[in-house]
Amino acid sequence: MKVKDKEFELKQNTLLFMLENAVWPLFIMIYLVLGLIQPVIFSPTFFTYIIYLSIPLGFAIIAQTICLIGGVLDLSTGSIVGFSAMIAGVMLKDFNFVPPYISFILPIFFGLLCGMFNGYFIGFLRLNPFIVTLATMMAFQGLKIIIAGGFTIPGSYLPEIYLFPGSDTTFSITSFFITILLVWIFLRYTRLGIHIYVIGGSQDVGHMMGIDPKKMLFLIFSLSGMFSGLSGLYYTGFNRSVPITLGNEVLFPTFAAAIISGVSLRGGRGNILNVVGGTLLLGVIEAFLVTYAVSPEARIVGYGFIVLIAVLFNQFRDNVRDSILRRI
Amino acid sequence: MNYEHELTEVPLLKLRNIHKYFGKVHALKGIDLDIYEGEIIGLIGDNGAGKSTLTKIIAGAIRKDSGEIYWNGRKVEIKNVNDARRLGIEVAFQEMTLIDSLDIGLNIFLGREPLNHKIRFLLDYNKMYEEARRILKQLGLRTWNNPKREVRFLSGGEKQGIVVARAMLFQSKLVILDEPTRNLSVAGVRMVLDFIKSLKEKKIACIFISHTLHHVYEVADRIVLLSLGRKILDVPKSQYTVEELENIIIEKTMKQDVSV
Ligand SMILES: Nc1ncnc2c1ncn2[C@@H]1O[C@H](COP(=O)(O)OP(=O)(O)OP(=O)(O)O)[C@@H](O)[C@H]1O
Ligand SMILES: [Mg+2]
Secondary structure, eight states, rough: HHHHHHHHHHHHHHHHHHHHTHHHHHHHHHHHHHHHHHHHGGGGHHHHHHHHHHHHHHHHHHHOOOOOOOHOOOTHHHHHHHHHHHHHHHHHHOOOOOOGGGGHHHHHHHHHHHHHHHHHHIIOOOOOHHHHHHHHHHHHHHHHHHHHOOOOOGGGGSSSHHHHHHHHHHHHHHHHHHHHHHHHHHHHHHHHHHHHHHHOOHHHHOOOTTHHHHHHHHHHHHHHHHHHHHHHHHHHHHEEOTTTTTTTTTTTHHHHHHHHHTTOSSSSOOOOOHHHHHHHHHHHHHHHHHHHTOHHHHHHHHHHHHHHHHHHHHHHHHHHHHHHHOOO | GGGGGGGGOOOEHHHEEEEETTTTEEEEEEEEEEEOOOOOEEEOOOOSSSHHHHHHHTTTOOOOOOOEETTTTTEEEESSSSHHHHHHHHEEEETTTTTTTSSSHHHHHOOOOOOSSSSTTTTOOOHHHHHHHHHHHHHOOOGOOTTTSSSGOOOOHHHHHHHHHHHHHOSSSEEEEEEETOOOOHHHHHHHHHHHHHHTTOOOOEEEEEEEEEHHHHOSEEEEEEETTEEEEEEEEGGGGGHHHHHHHHHHHHHHHOOO
């Protein structure tokens, strides 16, 4: 009898563990299925390429994940990616007062500035995050095009060291995983990080427990902007240029990846480590589509459906998980 | 008891002429209140009388519109919850301030998570769960054996237990309990009342809000009655029986209703 109980408990815990980290088996499954259709995906070099290809978007996904955990969303993520990369690119191309060895700070700095701008309106002026980031999404997008003067910035105008983080496969991948690890430690093992979860759960409760929602929202959007800027840096290196369209296709995938990784849309829940799974999952699909030269328009349609499926999947997973936990 | 010392002692907390408006609603209309060290105040009154509003002002969760607050005779401004905590005020709010998606341990320490003593910016989860376990066990709560359980899976009474456990863990000079016995079983109520009595032994003051006069009567030194934002009764318990108090409350409340 006792042994049976133990066995049952073990089974349940295994199931729970699987559910919470369901994005990984899902990733492997999709990888295998797509690999059967397109065997080139199975080659080790192509696999490395898939990871490498996911990294620039991965940083933007970190940004969106932090927002979603904090119970808010950032519609301006993609626009900040493009704008921060563009303004940094223009500065490096047209003015040479920035020493090359600190050039990579530029997009991060401008991303942070954009995020602080969002955070000020949402946190301190208490405006609706949806409306504010919708407005800045359009504003930053327009600004990007204006400062670009309508042209792509070729990589030859940019310092090599500036392109390095995003273009060197090893550095790109390693730095991303280190960043994920640091963000995980921040979110789970520091007070500020845990307070993001608290604010995502309830701003009122946070307020009554001495956690200031205004400051926390400001922090959340500042971080989001900063990681979007970082994403801009890696996109620049990955492309070896700053295309005028940079960031245009970023927003939707960030939601898709975060949600499929188990980050709750209701806020207050999500594990950043699993978001790596969601990032790679999108990477595989993206790589697969690239090998078939699917048009960007068709890809957007695809992403639309992926977001829908992700939401459904998340709902289903949460329901199963809850019904198990309730019984324990 | 403590009441007799009133003229010679400086009150721990002294409120003078506290007013609070919510838009056009005049929720507190000039409240005066003194609380002495180790004194238990039973705060009662109808729904909407202003009890929670008063406690939230003391706790720093909302700001008063006018009036003065003195702590040990010194005038203080309580601008936020952390100001109140620094003075030594611990509050269990009526709203049961819990985050559903976080576990019991984190909820008990909300906003005051223990830090690792070696790496000062990292949380010490071991300490957190250990302390949570200890305090829940001490209160005789069943939840003690699983401090990693998410709060949303707890029953109403179990949640209330967590809120009381938090107050117990962080008790310092003044503990405010806003309807802590709500939702609780007979054993749960006993646990809360014993906790309040234990505060008295430690010379910790307490404001206990409840709609059950018998509970209030059992532990309070003084009974304070609020009605429509005014204090209309403030008496030492020892002068009355429960029945007498009940009659006075009904009479006073009716009179107030008529005069408005
Ligand atoms: N945040 C708020 N916004 C607007 N009005 C409020 C707010 N909080 C309280 N009030 C009003 O202030 C008055 C006092 O409310 P309060 O919550 O202090 O009553 P209470 O004595 O605690 O009642 P109960 O026994 O039901 O808990 C009520 O008229 C209430 O409607
Ligand atoms: Mg109340």
